[in-house]
Amino acid sequence: MVLALIFIGAGGCLHREAKPAAGNPPAVVVVENHTDYGWHIAFSAVKPGGGGGDGSVGWQGLAPREVRRVELAGGVYRVRRALADEADDGGVELNFESGKTYAWPLGTLLSTEEGEP
Secondary structure (H helix, E strand, O other): OOOOEEEOOOOOOOOOOOOOOOOOOOEEEEEEEOOOOOEEEEEEEEEEOOOOOOOOEEEEEEOOOOEEEEEEOOEEEEEEEEEOOOOOOOOEEEEEOOOOEEEEEEEEOOOOOOOOO
């Protein structure tokens, strides 16, 4: 079954937190799974903005309807996502600025809001 994926927003979210550089407020990234499907998500630092490690976070599972929040050091990341049993989408590069909050709703064309038929 092929599902058309919708990418909305400018962020992703992970269980593990990358430590922001001292003195810089973190970028807050939230992911909301609006589907009844499991997802996998990952961030790979492309141009870390703060130092103290590259800020990468490997593949993490995201349960159906789960919402996660993470704080990342500001910088550019390649964000990849995939339905639990599918290949990843190759990703997109996004810049997360220190001190800003980002939302990333995940959905499919066949998904509905929780509680709707």
